Amino acid sequence: MTPPEESLGPLLAAPDRLWTAAEVLAKPSPVPIAPGVYGWHFDVAPFASLPAQQLLYVGIAPRKMTSRRSRQNLRTRVRYHYRGNAEGSTLRRTLGCLLGLELRRVGSGKRMTFGKLGEQQLTAWMAEHAFVCWTPHPEPWLLESQLINQLDLPLNLDQNKHNAFHAQLTEIRSTARRLARELPILT
Incomplete structure (x- = not known):
């Protein structure tokens, strides 16, 4: 059952449960194969002026449904956020930049990552300090602006110029x- 749109902010900001990297990456994974919204919490702030122990970022999947x-x-x-690049x-x-990891051009030079070692360090940091919650929603792209305006999300950049950070x-x-x-x- 899809929660009402007005309850998604509280569901993400004060969830009943937060999931660890180990839980999310386990097989079977508890994360549903469904469209929806997700929120990231951190027990240690990734930057000195940011708060810990609260929601700092929301995302949606997929970005937008097309004809394909x-x-x-x-x-x-x-899962990609926990183990990708x-x-x-x-x-x-964002997290790597805030943590002072060195961003580098890789491959052809068009892509930027933190290199093999930096990405490993970031993955380890996230495994220890990043926790996620989610809620399925059939059209998450319709909610993104509402959530960014409703919540204090210092790590979201898109549509978030009003945020102090x-x-x-x-x-x-x-x-x-x-x-x-x-x-x-x-x-």
Whole structure:
């Protein structure tokens, strides 16, 4: 059953349960293969001026349903955030930049990640400090703006210029990208 849209903010901000990386990545995974919204909480703040022990980021899966069937769902997206890389995860890129990991160009030079070691460090940090909750919803793309306006989400950049941390986070990520462009490409 899909919760009413007005109850999604509280469901994500104060969930009955938060899930760890080990639980999410286990087989079988508790994360449903369904569209929906998810929220990230951290027991340690990824940056000094941010609070700990509260919701800092929300995401949706899929981004938007097109005429083609999307392969993205809650399970693929949440699991990717825990074990993917910064090129495919805005959350990972933001966390790595806030934690002071060095963003680097990789492969052809068009993609940016934290390199093998940096991505491993970020994965380990998230396994220890990042917790996630979710709720299925048939059209999550219709909820994203509402959630970003309703909740204090300092790690969300898109549609979130009103957040007090937006300018600082934008600058931190921009500086990381600029520095990455000045460094040699990692092979």
